[in-house]
Amino acid sequence: MANTPQAKKRARQNETRFTVNKARRSRIRTYLRKVEEAIASGDQTAAAAALKDAQPELMRGVTKGVVHKNTASRKISRLSARVKALG
Template identity: 85%
Template sequence: MANTPQSKKRARQIETRTEVNKARRSRIRTYLRKVEEAIASGDKEKAAAALRAAQPELMRGVTKGVFHKNTASRKVSRLAARVKALG
């Protein structure tokens, strides 16, 4: 348990950051799910549009420290390849 004032404050800050990061991660996963659903439906234009919307969200997650840069790049790359294969 936190004893010093500084460690108590850090514990409060961590709680806040955790909530914010959880919301960000959830938002990004929603965008990724929309791309997955579009790919599953076989609609290339819809999938491409969903990917264009998801890509900046993923990269924003990188700048905010929710995801690692390579992880986001890998996800974008794999989704883009799958969308391209629809044609």
Template identity: 85%
Template sequence: MANSPQAKKRARQNERRFAVNKARRSRIRTFLRKVEEAIASGDQAAAAAAVTEAQPELMRGVTKGVFHKNTAARKMSRFAARVKAMGS
């Protein structure tokens, strides 16, 4: 348990930051789930649109420190490859 005033403040800051990051992570996962559902439906146009919508959200998560840059790049690359493969 935090005893010093500095440690107590840090604990409060961590709680707030955790809540904000949790909300951001949840929002990003929603966009990723929409991409997965669009790919599963078999509609390439809808899947491409979902990927286009998800990309800025994912990159915003990177700038806010929720995801690592390489994680976001890997997810976008794999989604793009899967959407491209639907066409053939």
């Protein structure tokens, strides 16, 4: 357990960051799931729209430090290729 005031404060900050980052990760996963479902349904216009909504959300995760930049780029690239293949 934290003893010094600084360590106690860091523990509080870590807990807050954890909950915020958890919410951000969940939000990103929701957007990605919507794209996956649209691809599975075979509707290219819906999949493209879902991907267009998901891209800024993923990149926001990058700027907030929740997702690595290359990971986000890879996910966007693979999803866009799958959406393009539907057409």
